[in-house]
Amino acid sequence: MLADMFAYFAEAENWLGDQGILIRVGQHLWYSFIAVVLGAVIAVPAGIYVGHTGRGQTLIVTAANSLRAIPSLGLMTLLVLFMGLGLLPPVLALVTLAVPPLLAGVYSGMRSVDRAVVDAAWAMGMARRQVIGVELRNALPGMVAGLRGAALQVIATAMIAAYVNLGGIGRYIFDGLALYDYGRVLVGAVLVTVLALTVDGLLAVVGRLVQPGAKAPSRRAAKTLRAGTV
């Protein structure tokens, strides 16, 4: 099984072309990216509201826990039957995975801001918007931690997209299952794990850069950030 896997990776042909590893990794990243962005559209405003006002805490904890319990495979197959094949069903199923960690990150980040800092902001006569700005700036590390959690979950689960005939790394896993070729399954598993850890590592660097009071980013790191490679 291991030998099959290495043989597959060693063949240069397998990396290119429309069935190639690079294309599938790209598709996988694309689905994950859309899901995390859509998740952030929902989770960030909600987290900011609850974090700022302190209202509705039990509500979001309950909501996040119920989202975690939704089986993504079931949701995706259900959506495919209603909406037809396409990008939307798997992405919507992945959004339910992205929201809980993002919500937890934003919310706990906002709540962990030193109360004295927030009070000082109010006392200086800042408008509500400015105070929220102060909180957000200090909540950034928590938000990045939430983003890491969401990215890990989504990338690890995005393989289910292949179950409804989409591409991505999941193709290796489902093809391998269909062909009883478990070396192929392992190719998929290794690729997903490496991809998830790479993304997580890059986000960890971002997390260190946005830490308030951290050493100003080195010129090289700042350049990388602007260039958008992370």
Next chain:
Amino acid sequence: MNWALNNFSRLMELFWEHTVLATIPTVLGLLIAVPLGLLLNDGRSGRRIAVALASVAFTIPSLALFVTIPTLIGTQILDPINVIAALTLYSAALTLRSVFDSLDAVDSSVRDAAQASGFSRLSRAVFVDLPLAVPVLTAGLRVACATNVSLVSVGAVIGVGGLGELFTSGYQRSYPDQIFAGILAIMVLAFILDRLIAAAGWLLTPWERAHAG
């Protein structure tokens, strides 16, 4: 909902199978993570390595793990043990992180006081740190449990997965009713287990209740 009403006994059978497949890994994960967490909490590098390994474990796709485990431990591919072993790994990884978080939440002056009144390292960990860590630990365990309940269904793709079977067969037969019944049943199960864990946490921390009341 027609499917659920007409096939109630089948639904209950799958529900029970799902419950077993989701509960065993949650309990095993807890039994692995708590001693490991207590052991590694004081050593900084050990703890860091454990957290890193835990996050690696969690990125392996569940389906891939379900089919690779048989070759690692020598079971048959259709053995439910594969699902249990894979999910135990996940929940041990998830719970280990919350064990560390919950131990961090223990007031350090309490730990110092315990040390000063002559607790050994082991008895302090078991009789002082652990009970005080219960509230945060329960929150983490609830997350692990919800994740397990929803991940078990992925096992249906390889033929062992309780309620997940309703997804694969509902999809092949284009029968949304069946899928919907499966999702609903899984969420009900997750809710019941979540309440049970929360209740256990409540029972184990009488002092928290004394504060509240």
